[in-house]
Amino acid sequence: MTDRYDDDFEQLVRGTQIRIRAYIAGMGIASHEVDDVAQDVYIEYFRNEEKRPQDVEPERWLKGIARNLCLNRFRRSARRARLHHEAIGEMLAEANSTADRLVSGKAVEHALDSCLEKLDDQQHQLLEMRYRDELASKSIAETLDSTAEAIRVALYRLRASLRDCMDATLARENV
Amino acid sequence: MTDEIDSLLQRYVDDRDALTPDELAEFTEHLRQSATLRERLRDQLVMHELICQRLAVDRGNFPAQVEQRLRDLNGAGDLASEVEAQVQGMQQLASEEWDHWAEKRDVGKRRLRRVLLGLAAAAAIALVCGYLGFESYGPVARLQSVEGPVMLVRDGKQVAARPEMWIYGGDKLTTTLGAAWELRYHTDGSLLSGRGDGDIAFVGGRRDSKQIVLNYGDVTADAKPQPTGKPMRFLSPQGEAVVVGTKLHFLATSDVSRLDVEHGKVLLRRLTGDGSEQLIETGRFGRISDDQLATGVTLWPMERFGLVVDGRFDNTANMQLRLTRPVEAELIPRGDVQARPGRLQLDGGAYQLSPFAADAVVERCQAANAVSVELWLRPDKDFKPERSTLLACGPEDQPNLEIWAEDDAILMRLATGNGESSQQKPVRLGALPAGRWSHLAVAYGNGRLICYVDGRQTLSRTWPGDLSTWSPGYFMIGDAWRGDGSQAWTGEIGALAVYERPLSIHEAFRNWRRLQTATQP
Numbered sequence: 023m024t025d026r027y028d029d030d031f032e033q034l035v036r037g038t039q040i041r042i043r044a045y046i047a048g049m050g051i052a053s054h055e056v057d058d059v060a061q062d063v064y065i066e067y068f069r070n071e072e073k074r075p076q077d078v079e080p081e082r083w084l085k086g087i088a089r090n091l092c093l094n095r096f097r098r099s100a101r102r103a104r105l106h107h108e109a110i111g112e113m114l115a116e117a118n119s120t121a122d123r124l125v126s127g128k129a130v131e132h133a134l135d136s137c138l139e140k141l142d143d144q145q146h147q148l149l150e151m152r153y154r155d156e157l158a159s160k161s162i163a164e165t166l167d168s169t170a171e172a173i174r175v176a177l178y179r180l181r182a183s184l185r186d187c188m189d190a191t192l193a194r195e196n197v
Numbered sequence: 198m199t200d201e202i203d204s205l206l207q208r209y210v211d212d213r214d215a216l217t218p219d220e221l222a223e224f225t226e227h228l229r230q231s232a233t234l235r236e237r238l239r240d241q242l243v244m245h246e247l248i249c250q251r252l253a254v255d256r257g258n259f260p261a262q263v264e265q266r267l268r269d270l271n272g273a274g275d276l277a278s279e280v281e282a283q284v285q286g287m288q289q290l291a292s293e294e295w296d297h298w299a300e301k302r303d304v305g306k307r308r309l310r311r312v313l314l315g316l317a318a319a320a321a322i323a324l325v326c327g328y329l330g331f332e333s334y335g336p337v338a339r340l341q342s343v344e345g346p347v348m349l350v351r352d353g354k355q356v357a358a359r360p361e362m363w364i365y366g367g368d369k370l371t372t373t374l375g376a377a378w379e380l381r382y383h384t385d386g387s388l389l390s391g392r393g394d395g396d397i398a399f400v401g402g403r404r405d406s407k408q409i410v411l412n413y414g415d416v417t418a419d420a421k422p423q424p425t426g427k428p429m430r431f432l433s434p435q436g437e438a439v440v441v442g443t444k445l446h447f448l449a450t451s452d453v454s455r456l457d458v459e460h461g462k463v464l465l466r467r468l469t470g471d472g473s474e475q476l477i478e479t480g481r482f483g484r485i486s487d488d489q490l491a492t493g494v495t496l497w498p499m500e501r502f503g504l505v506v507d508g509r510f511d512n513t514a515n516m517q518l519r520l521t522r523p524v525e526a527e528l529i530p531r532g533d534v535q536a537r538p539g540r541l542q543l544d545g546g547a548y549q550l551s552p553f554a555a556d557a558v559v560e561r562c563q564a565a566n567a568v569s570v571e572l573w574l575r576p577d578k579d580f581k582p583e584r585s586t587l588l589a590c591g592p593e594d595q596p597n598l599e600i601w602a603e604d605d606a607i608l609m610r611l612a613t614g615n616g617e618s619s620q621q622k623p624v625r626l627g628a629l630p631a632g633r634w635s636h637l638a639v640a641y642g643n644g645r646l647i648c649y650v651d652g653r654q655t656l657s658r659t660w661p662g663d664l665s666t667w668s669p670g671y672f673m674i675g676d677a678w679r680g681d682g683s684q685a686w687t688g689e690i691g692a693l694a695v696y697e698r699p700l701s702i703h704e705a706f707r708n709w710r711r712l713q714t715a716t717q718p
């Protein structure tokens with residue numbers, strides 16, 4: 023392997039990492055494994071860059087690598103019902119959603135930050151507990167005197183709400 | 198979509214392993230039949246990931262992770278090359294010995310064979326030992342970033358540290374004012390970083406050693422889950438911290454060691470006295486002095502990055518100054534004030550920060566062209582001033598920064614300029630109800646002034662100029678330098694911090710929530 027980490031590759035990583043990581047997560051890879059898989063994707067690309075056809079854009083090539091690595095991970099997994107996880111991964115790889123369209127935009131981070139600032143105290147608290155403190159829904163429920171199911175529903179609605187807010191924000195800014 | 202399918206989707210997004218095999222089979226079938234369901238699931242998974250990337254503490258700087266992986270792979274290639282060179286050396290040696298003995302006619306062939314077999318066996322053993330040894334003993338970590346005066350000391354020799362330098366057992370890092378560094382451990386990617394004055398030694402010769410002797414200084418560790426029997430360990434003059442897998446801050450001075458666990462669990466042990474130990478968990482601290490090991494909830498500060506001074510008022514009125522090595526900065530009382538457990542009580546008096554610390558605040562914030570002030574405070578119930586000074590920093594007649602109360606409103610003036618002195622108009626930050634604890638955070642940086650009250654943004658506007666016009670002066674809490682008490686602020690202050698950077702909305706919200714939860718009524 024060539025010992026180099028040139029500007030072009032670094033630019034590629036910086037310019038595509040949000041979308042590639044989101045793509046991997048969108049195939050059903052667990053959050054704590056997404057970055058490991060994403061690193062493998064870029065390493066694989068770096069090692070075999072010469073194999074990319076000239077008419078295939080680098081990001082599309084990266085997604086192809088990501089798809090294969092995700093499916094391989096499901097196949098190698100010792101988890102129970104791995105066949106179902108693999109099947110879900112294959113279906114999700116072909117699916118297109120509003121969030122995918124948002125991620126393809128350039129100002130997705132800015133839009134998300136802007137929408138996060140519009141949340142009320144309770145919503146902030148819920149996100150902080152789930153994503154920053156990495157508490158399970160059951161633990162959050164105990165802290166907030168609620169039920170795990172209610173917490174999952176609230177998080178589901180919060181994610182959908184943020185998606186809609188980001189969609190509106192990006193549409194306003196024509197990004 | 199039925200409630201049942203809703204529930205399956207929500208549980209799957211929450212935890213990919215939450216569904217039973219039968220539920221997963223059912224969910225998979227629903228997905229096959231419904232493109233809408235597939236889109237909704239993907240929506241949720243992608244949004245989940247985007248939020249993780251923004252909020253999770255360990256998901257930042259992904260490009261640097263990729264770069265490090267590539268460098269590690271290159272490094273492994275270098276190590277393999279060295280082993281191969283050793284093998285070739287052994288082969289060359291054996292070959293030379295063969296030639297030597299073959300030339301000696303008076304050496305019996307039997308003896309020759311015995312010697313050569315012995316040499317070959319020795320070469321093979323040496324090769325195996327060399328390979329194993331090389332794999333077992335070698336560098337423990339690699340410097341990722343270095344800023345300012347960071348020196349690497351090895352075998353009594355000292356060199357300026359640079360990024361990508363390897364750290365071996367027995368090495369030491371010595372740092373002074375303005376220094377910042379970060380390294381990554383070779384075997385598991387755990388991170389260790391430090392700022393300012395410090396003396397940090399790395400012990401143990403094996404590549405999987407993670408034993409750090411903190412003679413003095415302040416380090417932050419982001420440790421991956423540690424292998425059983427080989428945890429990361431910190432030693433300080435007073436204590437030992439055994440890390441299982443966590444994010445922590447460890448601070449050592451000549452008298453005190455303090456461990457704050459941001460995430461995870463760390464075993465903290467006294468090295469003197471009764472040798473007692475405590476398991477410090479998320480959100481708690483342990484403090485070892487000569488006579489005790491005390492623990493408590495970490496209320497303050499939640500984040501050390503960019504922190505210049507902070508005060509946790511545990512029966513004393515002291516601030517911690519974080520310019521060189523962490524040092525105590527005295528708060529000089531004046532008039533009717535009292536230091537109580539967890540708070541300063543001001544009844545018409547004031548506190549003055551020691552002049553050295555006051556000058557340091559001005560110098561550091563001016564250099565960074567940024568400042569944040571954070572307060573946890575409770576105005577007196579009957580307090581309705583026309584005007585009372587809560588905090589003032591700088592010269593008496595033209596403070597660099599001044600926060601005061603008028604009726605129940607809090608106002609601020611922040612001096613910025615463009616080469617010559619100029620004053621900005623006062624701005625209203627919000628309202629602080631009397632008799633109730635409130636969190637106030639003011640952040641200036643990148644040409645913007647933002648204020649948060651109880652985690653909620655109350656002000657955000659562009660703020661022209663910079664802090665170049667700031668001058669040394671006084672740092673007063675509760676009254677102006679020449680105040681006679683008639684315009685003194687009365688109430689209680691539970692915590693105070695000044696940063697040389699703008700606080701974020703997430704920090705303001707998080708800090709308010711933690712203080713609110715932990716403060717006794």
